Amino acid sequence: MRAAAEAHLRALAGESARLREDQWRAVRALVAERRRALVVQRTGWGKSAVYFVATALRRAEGAGPTVIISPLLALMRNQISAAERAGIRARTINSANIDAWEQTYTDIEAGLVDVLLVSPERLNNPDFRDRVLPELAAGAGLVVIDEAHCVSDWGHDFRPDYRRIRTLLGDLPSGVPVLATTATANERVTRDVAEQLETGDGEATLVLRGGLDRESLHLAVVELPDSTARLSWLAQHLAELPGSGIIYTLTVAAATETAEFLTGRGYDVRPYSGQTDPEERRRAEDDLLANRTKALVATSALGMGFDKPDLGFVVHLGAPQSPISYYQQVGRAGRGVQRAEVLLLPGREDREIWAYFASLAFPPEETVRRTLDALAAAEGPVSLPRLEAQVDLGRSRLEQMLKVLDVDGAVRRVRGGWTATGRPWSYDAERYAAVTAARKAEQRAMLAYIGTDECRMRFLRHQLDDTGAEPCGRCDNCTNRVWSTDVDAAQRRAATEHLNRPGVAVAPRKQWPTGMAALGVTASGNIAPGLRAEEGRALGRLTDIGWGTTLRRVLADDAPDEPVSDEVFQGVVTVLAAWSWAERPVGVVAMPSLRRPRMITALAERLCAVGRLAPVGAIGYRTPDGVGPRRHNSAQRLASLWDALTLDDTLRAGLSALDGPILLVDDQTDTGWTLTVAARLLREAGAPAVLPLVLATRS
Missing domain, CATH: 3.40.50 (Rossmann fold)
Structure with missing residues (x-):
């Protein structure tokens, strides 16, 4: 089996590729032992190789297609390209290819699909959940949960739709292996995800966790007095950064503003956010992958899984509110090059933006009960707009709350809106408060990262409970080589005029x-x-x-x-x-x-x-x-x-x-x-x- 696995890996990654020991342990657990496994390994380690190799082996045994639950369209496109290189036939079902769904279903039934990628949100689309999912669960040869830290509400990027995966796993026939992968899970999140994967038959989830150092990354922090200085500093130094890269901002407005300014200063950059037209996003990704643009100026919409091995730099204009989230985003850089620059330019307004995101936490019990009462009193499904007339929550926050209640079994999404199930439900105030406290601790840790005079990579690895962390010898603190904060007067004038x-x-x-x-x-x-x-x-x-x-x-x-x-x-x-x-x-x-x-x-x-x-x-x-x-x-x-x-x-x-x-x-x-x-x-x-x-x- 190992020889066959190595052959599939070479088809995927080249003639010199060899399975790492933990890659082989994961493949063997999935294919030979039909186990459930959680792989927590650094970005670029080769987690996708595990599930593509396991897919090829399982399909050779006559098993059904692999179902990969993947969070982002950008990630799906990368995974499909990687699968095709290995001769694996991959399809996706997402909001951007509705016209292709029927043909995809037909091809699955005909055995012409090896891998099906779906978003977690799709799992609770009424048509998909009731019509397609039962057959997929019954016939799947392998189930993969990518970016599995999203399953845990202790994770930095918890998504209620990911919690619904537990229902899918519970409906799987005995013997269907399951793989969960992530690069950003501390011990608490790792335990939580591993427990959610367990089948209840007494067999524990196999957890394979490795060191999280990234030897190509050169971390640095550049503290500048205001947004004008940050923007002008970036325009002054962007040409010095190697190759193509990503400039992250905390808001859509900042991404647009920064891209406009850098374009005006002669750089080929593109804005990228959840509000960008899907076709425009795809072209921007392709241009970055082909090095036809210097950078994408992006929100976190360009995050998990975007795979460009030669990405030369990641710059943050503003600090994310979690060191773990920061580690994940900077992990986009330097997978296939010896050196990549990672720069953080924090802003005074960062904490105000964090406060806004914190305001979107799970609502108080009174609001939740009012929602459940409104649904219970209705004669049929209630749409989000009509529910807003009875519950004082913004649209996105109301929908997030309903998704959590859906996972907990208190409500159900159906055609036409939402209904109450009538099942008992308790408000876990202690857990919600603890999650909020954890978020505040992450924010304090992010501020500590900015101000630390110790090794920055070790700091991030400690946040992820990587016990083997040693000084990296590469960051600005380890080398005492810092970026100058001097700003060219002409660049500052241009930034001032623009802003x-x-x-x-x-x-x-x-x-x-x-x-x-x-x-x-x-x-x-x-x-x-x-x-x-x-x-x-x-x-x-x-x-x-x-x-x-x-x-x-x-x-x-x-x-x-x-x-x-x-x-x-x-x-x-x-x-x-x-x-x-x-x-x-x-x-x-x-x-x-x-x-x-x-x-x-x-x-x-x-x-x-x-x-x-x-x-x-x-x-x-x-x-x-x-x-x-x-x-x-x-x-x-x-x-x-x-x-x-x-x-x-x-x-x-x-x-x-x-x-x-x-x-x-x-x-x-x-x-x-x-x-x-x-x-x-x-x-x-x-x-x-x-x-x-x-x-x-x-x-």
């Missing part, structure tokens, strides 16, 4: 949320054109690395209520000067504000003075409480606003005296519903058009 470009479009809402009648609001369908706001403008996004830095400080919860600085006001004036409106505004209306009344009023008055616009007045609140507590989704937000705003007689009289559009001035917008409701009131009172103008937008 200080003001103006972000604020799209108007065009449709009322679903299910508003349940909240006592008589609004449904499209918003009548005569009641809409026009497209508005914001000075900047709160997530930007340019104006966002200033705006986050000005609009912080503990910031004083005072007029904006001359710098901010001039930015607003520049936005107005560049605004290509159909008709120039003739007046200004201020939004009401309980937190920043002085700021909004002063901004409106100053705009009137500089633009020779009529001061029409300010919208008011019907009650001293305003709109009440912050709401987290469109339906709840609109319901709180619907009757909360009012126009007094003075404002109405001012509107009647105008014959042109008005500027509607506010400090920031998030969901856009405050501006939408205010515009509706103003249009009903006679305003010909309403042009929203805000300091900041969150999107």
